[in-house]
Amino acid sequence: MDAINTKLYRNNYRLTGQRKAVLNVMMENKGRHLSAEEVLWEARKRIPNIGIATVYRTLEKLASLDILYKSMFESNKFRYELSEDDKHHHHHVVCLSCGQISEVSGDLLYELESKLDQQGYRIIDHELKFYGYCPLCNKDS
Amino acid sequence: MDAINTKLYRNNYRLTGQRKAVLNVMMENKGRHLSAEEVLWEARKRIPNIGIATVYRTLEKLASLDILYKSMFESNKFRYELSEDDKHHHHHVVCLSCGQISEVSGDLLYELESKLDQQGYRIIDHELKFYGYCPLCNKDS
DNA sequence: TCTGTAGATGATAATAATTATCATTATTGT
DNA sequence: ACAATAATGATAATTATTATCATCTACAGA
Numbered sequence: 445m446d447a448i449n450t451k452l453y454r455n456n457y458r459l460t461g462q463r464k465a466v467l468n469v470m471m472e473n474k475g476r477h478l479s480a481e482e483v484l485w486e487a488r489k490r491i492p493n494i495g496i497a498t499v500y501r502t503l504e505k506l507a508s509l510d511i512l513y514k515s516m517f518e519s520n521k522f523r524y525e526l527s528e529d530d531k532h533h534h535h536h537v538v539c540l541s542c543g544q545i546s547e548v549s550g551d552l553l554y555e556l557e558s559k560l561d562q563q564g565y566r567i568i569d570h571e572l573k574f575y576g577y578c579p580l581c582n583k584d585s
Numbered sequence: 586m587d588a589i590n591t592k593l594y595r596n597n598y599r600l601t602g603q604r605k606a607v608l609n610v611m612m613e614n615k616g617r618h619l620s621a622e623e624v625l626w627e628a629r630k631r632i633p634n635i636g637i638a639t640v641y642r643t644l645e646k647l648a649s650l651d652i653l654y655k656s657m658f659e660s661n662k663f664r665y666e667l668s669e670d671d672k673h674h675h676h677h678v679v680c681l682s683c684g685q686i687s688e689v690s691g692d693l694l695y696e697l698e699s700k701l702d703q704q705g706y707r708i709i710d711h712e713l714k715f716y717g718y719c720p721l722c723n724k725d726s
Numbered sequence: 727t728c729t730g731t732a733g734a735t736g737a738t739a740a741t742a743a744t745t746a747t748c749a750t751t752a753t754t755g756t
Numbered sequence: 757a758c759a760a761t762a763a764t765g766a767t768a769a770t771t772a773t774t775a776t777c778a779t780c781t782a783c784a785g786a
Contacts, residue, residue: 458753458762480743495765500744520661520743520772537706557715564720565678571714574698579705599782601734621772636736641773661743661772 451509465490466502470512470526477515477523477545515571517545534571539578546578592650606631607643611653611667618656618664618686656712658686675712680719687719 448467452459469486470478478486484499503524506512512524517538537546557567576582589608593600610627611619619627625640644665647653653665658679678687698708717723 456762460753460763462764493765495767497745497766498764501763504745516657520663522661522743537701537708540709560678560715560717564723565715565717566723567678567715567717568681569716571716573712574701574706574708575710575712576701576706576708582705582707597733599733601782603735634736636738638737638774639735642734663772 448511451511455509457505462487462491462494462498463502463505465494466499467506467511470506470524474526477517477525479521479523483524517573535574536572537574537576537578539581540575542578542581544578544580589652592652596650598646603628603632603635603639604643604646606635607640608647608652611647611665615667618658618666620662620664624665658714676715677713678715678717678719680722681716683719683722685719685721 449459452463457463465487466483468490469483473486480496480499480503483503484494484496487494487499503512503514507514507524510527513527513534514522514524515534515536516522517536539545557570560567590600593604598604606628607624609631610624614627621637621640621644624644625635625637628635628640644653644655648655648665651668654668654675655663655665656675656677657663658677680686698711701708
């Protein structure tokens with residue numbers, strides 16, 4: 445949390461009640477992937493009159509500082525999750541049956557990235573999504 | 586092309602002039618990732634009064650038959666590319682400087698998928714994106 | 727080749743997510 | 757406490773996509 449405060453401070457971002465509320469929502473939901481609307485409802489439990497525009501602005505700011513990670517799973521709706529410290533790599537498994545999204549740990553793409561380096565690319569980050577069935581849904585079928 | 590025709594036929598989709606136009610646009614741009622609007626402009630060179638709704642409907646139909654592959658790179662806009670036969674895996678490198686999107690060949694995720702299998706998942710497909718700088722932009726910087 | 731019909735089309739309204747605008751308010755350095 | 761300026765809420769605007777519906781057309785069968 446302190447690290448986050450410092451980051452905001454360094455970028456001349458004021459720590460308003462609304463931003464604290466959004467941050468708290470994201471931290472209480474660490475590991476989950478929330479849409480802007482979902483964040484709005486949660487944030488309203490703290491600041492009842494917070495507006496959707498502020499939520500969008502805050503989420504974008506936090507994402508631009510790598511405090512949040514922004515991605516899209518289903519159709520045309522972005523989701524945000526709290527970044528784990530300086531972990532830049534995001535590996536997700538999306539269950540085609542129940543929609544559950546889980547995280548895969550481990551960075552097994554090192555090999556592939558270095559191959560691209562040799563071809564002249566400079567790779568900064570990557571993003572990996574698996575589509576299939578989670579253990580629960582797999583058992584049912 | 587014949588394989589595609591057969592696929593459409595088997596699914597009771599009529600081969601209209603509009604669909605032919607969209608298909609031709611996609612085939613002429615094999616390897617590129619086009620937005621619905623870009624497809625519209627190209628298709629209008631053949632069928633000047635083709636409507637945007639038809640383009641969307643056609644792209645969705647073709648994607649549902651795995652003739653096209655649908656994905657999103659930048660903000661809230663889907664892009665479509667011609668699928669290479671029955672290749673299901675899509676590995677892209679997105680250049681953060683010029684925006685160029687190139688394809689990475691090879692399926693190096695087998696190992697990771699089998700690990701997930703052991704955990705009870707059943708993985709159907711995956712999608713991988715690298716973000717960085719392409720050889721040309723990398724040289725400039 | 728003609729015809730009936732289900733499926734396809736174009737125009738456009740509707741929807742949904744996101745972004746922009748702007749007057750008002752609140753935070754922070756001094 | 758104050759001034760400067762960034763942030764906020766309300767809402768209009770924008771953008772991408774989907775739905776609606778009257779009209780049209782591809783295609784199987786006579």
